[in-house]
Amino acid sequence: xxxxxxxxxxxxxxxxxxxxxxxxxxxxxxxxxxxxxxxxxxxxxxxxxxxxxxxxxxxxxxxxxxxxxxxxxxxxxxxxxxxxxxxxxxxxxxxxxxxxxxxxxxxxxxxxxxxxxxxxxxxxxxxxxxxxxxxxxxxxxxxxxxxxxxxxxxxxxxxxxxxxxxxxxxxxxxxxxxxxxxxxxxxxxxxxxxxxxxxxxxxxxxxxxxxxxxxxxxxxxxxxxxxxxxxxxxxxxxxxxxxxxxxxxxxxxxxxxxxxxxxxxxxxxxxxxxxxxxxxxxxxxxxxxxxxxxxxxxxxxxxxxxxxxxxxxxxxxxxxxxxxxxxxxxxxxxxxxxxxxxxxxxxxxxxxxxxxxxxxxxxxxxxxxxxxxxxxxxxxxxxxxxxxxxxxxxxxxxxxxxxxxxxxxxxxxxxxxxxxxxxxxxxxxxxxxxxxxxxxxxxxxxxxxxxxxxxxxxxxxxxxxxxxxxxxxxxxxxxxxxxxxxxxxxxxxxxxxxxxxxxxxxx
Amino acid sequence: xxxxxxxxxxxxxxxxxxxxxxxxxxxxxxxxxx
Numbered sequence: 001x002x003x004x005x006x007x008x009x010x011x012x013x014x015x016x017x018x019x020x021x022x023x024x025x026x027x028x029x030x031x032x033x034x035x036x037x038x039x040x041x042x043x044x045x046x047x048x049x050x051x052x053x054x055x056x057x058x059x060x061x062x063x064x065x066x067x068x069x070x071x072x073x074x075x076x077x078x079x080x081x082x083x084x085x086x087x088x089x090x091x092x093x094x095x096x097x098x099x100x101x102x103x104x105x106x107x108x109x110x111x112x113x114x115x116x117x118x119x120x121x122x123x124x125x126x127x128x129x130x131x132x133x134x135x136x137x138x139x140x141x142x143x144x145x146x147x148x149x150x151x152x153x154x155x156x157x158x159x160x161x162x163x164x165x166x167x168x169x170x171x172x173x174x175x176x177x178x179x180x181x182x183x184x185x186x187x188x189x190x191x192x193x194x195x196x197x198x199x200x201x202x203x204x205x206x207x208x209x210x211x212x213x214x215x216x217x218x219x220x221x222x223x224x225x226x227x228x229x230x231x232x233x234x235x236x237x238x239x240x241x242x243x244x245x246x247x248x249x250x251x252x253x254x255x256x257x258x259x260x261x262x263x264x265x266x267x268x269x270x271x272x273x274x275x276x277x278x279x280x281x282x283x284x285x286x287x288x289x290x291x292x293x294x295x296x297x298x299x300x301x302x303x304x305x306x307x308x309x310x311x312x313x314x315x316x317x318x319x320x321x322x323x324x325x326x327x328x329x330x331x332x333x334x335x336x337x338x339x340x341x342x343x344x345x346x347x348x349x350x351x352x353x354x355x356x357x358x359x360x361x362x363x364x365x366x367x368x369x370x371x372x373x374x375x376x377x378x379x380x381x382x383x384x385x386x387x388x389x390x391x392x393x394x395x396x397x398x399x400x401x402x403x404x405x406x407x408x409x410x411x412x413x414x415x416x417x418x419x420x421x422x423x424x425x426x427x428x429x430x431x432x433x434x435x436x437x438x439x440x441x442x443x444x445x446x447x448x449x450x451x452x453x454x455x456x457x458x459x460x461x462x463x464x465x466x467x468x469x470x471x472x473x474x475x476x477x478x479x480x481x482x483x484x485x486x487x488x489x490x491x492x493x494x495x496x497x498x499x500x501x502x503x504x505x506x507x
Numbered sequence: 508x509x510x511x512x513x514x515x516x517x518x519x520x521x522x523x524x525x526x527x528x529x530x531x532x533x534x535x536x537x538x539x540x541x
Contacts, residue, residue, distance in 0.1 A: 263530060267520075270520070423538060
């Protein structure tokens with residue numbers, strides 16, 4: 001008997017928690033600023049409506065209709081599609097191995113925030129004290145692991161314990177935990193936003209963030225940035241949403257669940273941008289430099305620029321520091337256990353393992369592999385692997401999902417299944433998005449990324465890193481997906497019936 | 508604050524916040540949360 005969410009709200013909160021992650025705070029604001037400011041809202045909304053929401057509906061439908069994790073759901077759609085489900089699960093597994101390392105960083109910083117331990121030079125604190133990367137860089141030993149960072153191993157273990165316990169506790173336990181880990185970072189972002197808005201210079205930061213440049217709309221790169229951001233932020237193509245939806249009853253309102261999840265994700269990112277840019281505006285004012293000089297994204301924003309801005313806070317900087325790193329940790333935590341759940345549910349389905357055994361095996365293996373990313377040279381590997389899994393792995397998986405389900409299974413059948421129980425009925429536009437718009441955009445993204453990487457190695461890392469942590473890794477994951485498909489598992493055929501109205505119409 | 512940035516701020520809040528509220532209200536009124 002498949003587990004069930006105790007109530008619909010638990011599913012929606014879990015899906016929002018999965019979608020809302022670190023990228024909402026450290027990627028979206030920078031992409032907005034870099035892609036036309038307020039004008040970027042137009043391509044972002046278009047991308048959300050034509051790619052993000054349709055793909056999310058598709059994944060929700062696969063899960064709730066076929067009552068299985070990504071590989072099993074794809075297999076039940078058509079047996080030869082199973083490999084794409086495995087690709088998604090394996091990509092999710094790859095991501096969790098390094099995502100947990102970043103959780104470890106945030107816990108280490110949370111500890112340091114009580115005393116503002118990073119001091120005046122947060123960059124040196126990150127690279128030298130926490131990551132202990134400097135000897136690797138100074139020796140130009142790129143790709144060398146050089147032992148585990150002594151500062152990171154304990155936070156990394158604590159982070160993994162938190163992930164493991166949640167997944168181990170099952171869907172009911174997960175449903176209870178997300179009631180804290182999803183709303184908490186949202187509330188903390190609101191606190192950081194209010195703090196930011198009350199600082200001198202906040203207006204300069206907001207002007208920088210939101211002043212629209214409508215000429216950017218004529219730039220193809222801006223539109224691709226919007227589609228890329230939507231695709232990466234919504235936890236698509238990682239097997240997560242299919243797994244989560246497989247614990248839903250069959251009569252779930254798919255379309256409304258997808259609208260709610262997508263808009264909540266976008267709202268959190270938008271408000272996160274206000275929190276970030278008001279603080280950067282204040283920082284620029286204090287340092288007497290233009291806002292553009294302090295703007296950062298990704299790791300540089302969360303672990304260098306923002307801590308340095310915290311140093312300059314006029315009142316209780318340590319409190320702001322603690323709030324900020326609790327935000328980072330909780331933003332990442334529910335995304336982390338959703339990634340793990342996607343893999344655990346696939347292993348349970350394929351090998352008929354108990355949840356507890358699957359959770360131990362998956363978490364244990366991911367923990368061991370993740371030690372690479374808390375090694376002294378781990379940041380470089382993290383950067384490399386993250387780039388390839390996102391830009392080649394996930395984009396390819398999204399493309400195959402659209403093509404196989406849209407054309408092979410039938411986008412109209414998915415649409416009929418959505419409309420069977422949804423309050424907001426969707427029209428033929430859904431088929432057009434799944435069969436044409438999203439695949440075309442993903443192909444363009446894939447080709448451009450490919451050309452880019454062929455011309456220049458990512459970040460100039462040495463060839464063996466490009467192979468082991470890049471092309472070779474992607475090829476290995478894809479090959480492994482096919483091997484898993486060919487391997488005859490022990491999954492039961494129970495749990496799915498073929499009597500939906502959509503299927504009856506086909507007969 | 509520049510007027511165009513204020514407009515972007517309001518539009519962003521209306522689209523994303525409004526979109527979320529709209530779908531949450533539909534959920535509350537129709538199928539409910541259970």
